[in-house]
Amino acid sequence: MLTLYHAPTSVCSQKVRIGLAVIGLEYDSRVLNLQKGEQFDPAYLQLNRDAVVPTLVDGDLVVTESSLILEYLDREHNGAALMPADRADKTNAQSWLLRCLAIHAAINTLSFATAMRESILASQTPAQIDVLAAKFPDPVMGAKRKDLLLNGLGSIYVGQALVHLHRTLADLHAALAQAPWLGGQALDLRDIALVAYIDRLERLGMAGLWTTRFPRVGPWLAAWRETPAYPTAIAAHVPAGSAEMMRAGGSKHWPQLRHRWEALTG
Ligand SMILES: N[C@@H](CCC(=O)N[C@@H](CS)C(=O)NCC(=O)O)C(=O)O
Structure with missing residues (x-):
């Protein structure tokens, strides 16, 4: 089991x-x-x-x-059924899986610099945040969390997150030119690896990162939300009130974030 x-x-x-x-x-x-x-x-x-x-x-x-x-x-x-067999496609899938480390770091940054920050600051003092940061076995992870909570969008991590997400969305948009999924006519490990990250951005009210510049991303996310896996794995686990908190806490910062994103990415 x-x-x-x-x-x-x-x-x-x-x-x-x-x-x-x-x-x-x-x-x-x-x-x-x-x-x-x-x-x-x-x-x-x-x-x-x-x-x-x-x-x-x-x-x-x-x-x-x-x-x-x-x-x-x-x-x-699963008999590796979701990993492409073709040499180039397999390398591409492995590359996306590896890139998830940087993509996750960027999503973590935007979540904790906006909505999560609001919620945590409402209940914790700076001294409690120090205690929390000291608990992380990796001191750099602790320092990052503290920086995001104390400085919000002023954190040094925000620019890096925007650059990485811009690249991610540009590559996702480009890859979707030929087919509805990264896997082609059916989804594969690449689509599975990315959906939760893109879904989080939408739930933070930050879909503006792709709506005009990378318009193939929205339909891909919408198609994911129609799959039987999406409600089981994502929607069903969101506690009452959490979705509203994330959207309100993220959306509030979107105008400032967009300004920064446009300045960084042209
Ligand atoms: N690279 C790791 C990242 C894991 C990670 O950072 N997970 C977050 C949740 S998405 C976590 O457990 N955070 C602990 C915390 O916030 O204290 C992975 O992909 O599994």
Whole structure:
């Protein structure tokens, strides 16, 4: 039996849940409350030493990193049916899976510099934020979180996030010129790896990043939302009030963010 340690609205957890749903795999669900700091429990740190979700356990094997988990599930439990066989396409898929590290970092930046920041600052003092930042096993992750919470859109991470997302959306738009999915006529691991990140941007009220410049991205996301996997893996896990909080908290900053994005990307 597969066991997935995950969190309801974490994008990397959504990404793996989408993969599980598309493949049609059952799993034993272990939900961590990241707001309560359950990711720092010593028992969980034995599985994931960076104190992040998701983590997959398959028998005696522990797999971390959402892109690796997707590739593992497809390879070991799906006959690699979602990984292209063609040499160039496979290399392209592997490249997208690797790029997810930078894409996730950018999504984390925009989430914590806007909506998550508002929600956390409403309930935590700067001293409590210091305590939280010190808990991250990787001190750079802790320093980033603190910088985003204290400085919001003034954080040094925001420019980098906008540049990476601009490249991501440009490449996604270009790849969708020939077919409705990155996988061609049917979705594959590339589509699965990206949907939760793009969905998060839309939920933050930041779809303006693609509506005029990269118009193939919106229909791709809309098509994803029509799949049976989307409600199971993403929509069903969003707690009451969370969607409204994210949209309001993100949208409020969109005008300022757009100005910065336009200045950076021309
Ligand atoms: N590169 C990792 C990133 C994992 C990650 O940072 N996950 C976030 C949720 S999307 C997390 O657990 N954050 C912990 C926290 O906010 O304390 C992956 O793709 O699995």
